[in-house]
Amino acid sequence: MFIDEFELFLFDADGVIYIGDQLCLGAAEVISWLQKRGKGVRILTNDSRFSREEIQEKLSRMNIFLDKEDIITASWCVAYYLQKMKASKVLVVGTDALKREITEMGVTLVDDSPEAIVIGFNEDLKLKEIQQAIRYVERGVAFIATNGDISYPTPQGRQPATGSIVRLIENVTGRKAFIVGKPSALIFQIAQNGYSPETRTIMIGDSPEIDILGAHQVNIPAVLVSAQLIQYPTLRDYRIPDGQVNNLFQLLEESFQLYPWKKPDFPWPEKIEVAVAAFILNKNKQILLIKRKDNSYWALPTGRMERGETLEEAVIREIKEELNLKIRVKYLVGLYSHPSDQVLSYSSGETIQFVTVCFFCEAKEGDLRNNQSEILESGFYSVSQFPQPMVNSHLRWIEDGLREDRLTIFR
Helix, strand or coil: CHHHHCCEEEECCECCCEECCEECCCHHHHHHHHHHCCCEEEEEECCCCCCHHHHHHHHHHCCCCCCHHHEEEHHHHHHHHHHHCCCCEEEEECCHHHHHHHHCCCCEECCCCCCEEEECCCCCCCHHHHHHHHHHHHCCCEEEECCCCCEECCCCCCEECHHHHHHHHHHHHCCCCEECCCCCHHHHHHHCCCCCCCCCEEEEECCHHHHHHHHHHCCCCEEEECCCCCCCCCCCCCCCCCEEECCHHHHHCCCCCCCCCCCCCCCCCCEEEEEEEEEEECCCCCEEEEEECCCCCEECCEEECCCCCCHHHHHHHHHHHHHCCEEEEEEEEEEECCHHHHEEECCCCCEEEEEEEEEEEEEEECCCCCCCCCEEEEEEECHHHCCCCECHHHHHHHHHHCCCCCCCEEC
8 A cells, every 4th residue: 555655744734734724635534544553744834924833723623633843834944944054133024923933943033134034925014024125135145935935725716925025036136045945955854854864755745846846856755636637848857746646535545556756867957048159179170178167177168148149149259258269150069958968056056957059160369368257277178188077068069069970969
């Protein structure tokens, strides 16, 4: 039986256990059934409006009985995180429940000179609170959010949630928030506190983008609760559940089984961008390489395409900006999009999948001079004398550029 395979069951709250004050079909019965068989049960919710005590009381009215320690909220995880980062003064945009969770960890709430900004959700939120937060985020104060949920389900339909506020602040300031709640790895790690690393754990939620994605990022299998069949573009998609049910009762059926999703060899990208690369040979058949400042690896010169540009204009601009060379684009070497090579994570927290277009180019004029904000060194090198370490995927691009048949390569 499926239930026997796991020891710890993590349940999303909204849309799985309840919607508003309405208990979801099978929620109380399944949780009671698990508890009687000695299974660990924890609620894992992004809802930052309520404290753990308030959610515990709400669940008890629905005949679901859990210890406070088994209710893992994004609010409490933020408080836990602030304590770990030793933040002493914090400005909070959110409910009194969120503020209580934070102060109970020994953190002081302030309106001026905070060390961190915490964004939660409050149905009575005022514009001036957002404006105040924006001022401090622009000054470089740590920017933390309980979750990135754009909306949440209610009996009247979906309503805007914390992520809507976070997006607004990100768009105004150009800074990215550190998300504590799902699908962040942090909340899943906290949810397993008190259990050994070998504990067989499963997540049960109603959101592919939040519950399933988050669980898969930390190697936890996940079941989707939904009557809707979703078509995913590729089997490498982190949002593909290991199983799906219409309601929680189906978890107890003998016929229910998992079809384990296989995690690919790349992290899940937040967005896709177009990039260009230049393969430049000199008269001695040497290839222009740069040593990147961000990771100290040697590579072909690359850069991102800007809005309004053509691909040709983008590669010409990038080489001029980075290396002070004017180039002529001769032909297309290859198009590279495979996520194993083209998903990159940055220190800012961003993870991006690139579609890179590589061109065979020739230098027309200019003295090689590095843009020191991006490049440590540059030079022309023979294949047999490439400096190390090299970006592996660029070695394959160089092989493609050296082909005499000039066939465009797709990888």
